[in-house]
């Protein structure tokens with residue numbers, strides 16, 4: 281059963297990505313070391329003791345839909361209630377609306393634990409967090425007054441409605457339409473698919489944020505506006521009023537996250553009040569909906585990245601437990617009776633170490649991204665704030681895509697360690713892989729994240745944002761070499777080689793973009809994102825080791841060395857695929873895809 285890795289999370293936050301330094305510099309004045317540890321400890325208990333035990337029930341029960349009502353699995357309603365009573369929904373919500381205003385970092389850390397307990401549970405609040413941020417940033421004061429405190433507390437939940445049957449990655453052709461009524465409200469008509477937690481019985485209201493097109497809006501992305509459409513209207517005294525004309529017409533049957541209802545939502549199929557259409561209110565300016573939605577999507581992308589870490593951690597723990605119990609064959613270093621526990625076999629050890637090292641690397645990248653968001657918020661309009669916002673923009677696609685790919689990879693290795701039992705549902709290893717598989721797809725597929733990294737994030741500040749980040753990471757690699765600790769083996773040299781590969785690939789990609797060879801650059805986008813994740817992740821593992829007290833190291837130095845000497849070699853072949861492989865890819869696509 282999952283046990284939250286509180287010590288590791290705390291160490292990563294404080295010593296690897298910089299929370300302790302920020303505290304020393306007088307930032308985040310509401311926080312202290314003790315408070316951070318107390319929050320992580322309590323969250324860890326809730327995730328391990330309350331959420332994780334209900335994950336398998338959620339998976340097997342699913343969320344049946346009957347006459348418009350979606351019933352959550354047994355025990356989940358109480359679980360959600362206990363979660364909001366614990367104040368977890370409000371952790372980093374705005375204080376003006378009842379939130380605790382704590383840094384995003386802590387929220388991301390708790391979300392790692394909720395998602396390790398059950399990804400199907402964690403994904404619901406993920407969207408509510410995004411809704412809070414979008415409403416707080418873009419909505420009118422009136423809408424904020426009516427909706428924010430209940431969303432911040434978690435009493436009501438939020439959704440994000442982009443996808444339509446013909447429009448997923450490309451939202452420019454969305455058809456859902458919004459007609460102004462003339463009194464400040466709009467009538468919304470259309471169908472949205474794949475809407476996470478679009479309908480459920482956990483809360484008495486659901487607040488949908490919906491992208492729709494105004495009648496006179498320009499075509500494409502620039503004609504989209506964002507609307508707040510409540511499931512139930514809210515009376516003037518704050519009580520729940522009449523039902524709006526938005527209904528769930530079906531629930532998807534899917535590979536994983538069975539306890540997360542994935543809904544087809546129909547807006548405006550009947551009447552709300554005395555006229556047809558679901559009633560909604562504009563959030564932000566007309567025709568600026570996509571940029572408002574991006575506020576929500578960037579937040580959500582990091583919280584999806586952490587889902588990959590979460591599943592990786594849960595899969596690693598489960599595989600390690602199994603490897604200690606399951607006995608097969610003999611091993612030179614096993615002197616006990618009978619067959620050796622499989623954890624004594626070098627190949628199983630390789631698999632377990634790969635799981636642990638990749639998960640730790642992805643964790644540090646996600647927390648580094650959260651830290652950059654926090655420092656961007658703290659820094660305001662100053663140059664320092666801008667630097668951190670650029671860093672957050674650079675890291676968001678890497679955090680989302682690298683970490684969620686790792687989640688799938690690690691969960692798959694976890695099954696391998698279980699042998700045949702991994703393929704059998706009752707061990708739970710299969711559920712972790714099934715759950716992990718969605719994360720590289722939603723919130724912008726990982727392919728789209730890679731394109732974002734190469735075409736928008738590399739050119740940030742004329743390439744200085746990425747250059748500055750790589751220079752900082754290189755310093756860590758230099759510190760490893762200077763440390764002269766023999767336990768590091770070749771770590772420093774391997775990191776330096778990985779950064780050489782990263783810089784050569786980065787320069788080549790920027791050159792292709794400047795020469796308008798866009799297809800050449802896009803051909804290398806996905807390998808580049810992985811190369812970036814491996815180099816940065818390996819570096820953070822080394823920093824984690826450098827920042828550990830030698831006699832309380834928790835194996836961090838040997839793990840960093842394992843990563844550098846066993847996994848970082850991939851960076852050379854990734855660089856080669858990017859720089860040398862584009863021509864063959866594009867030529868082969870012309871002739872071989874038949």
Ligand SMILES: Cc1cc2nc3c(=O)[nH]c(=O)nc-3n(C[C@H](O)[C@H](O)[C@H](O)COP(=O)(O)OP(=O)(O)OC[C@H]3O[C@@H](n4cnc5c(N)ncnc54)[C@H](O)[C@@H]3O)c2cc1C
Pocket residue numbers: 440441442443447448449450473474475476477534542718721722723724725726727728731
């Ligand atoms: C369980 C689940 C929950 C979801 N929750 C929500 C939700 O709450 N709200 C919501 O609005 N949506 C939600 N989605 C939808 C999800 O965000 C989309 O499925 C996703 O964005 C991909 O869109 P698509 O399925 O249309 O795939 P497509 O856009 O058709 O993509 C298919 C493939 O083509 C690739 N591709 C597409 N365009 C390009 C391009 N320009 N360049 C290179 N490659 C490209 C993609 O990377 C992908 O591999 C959910 C989906 C699922 C399955």
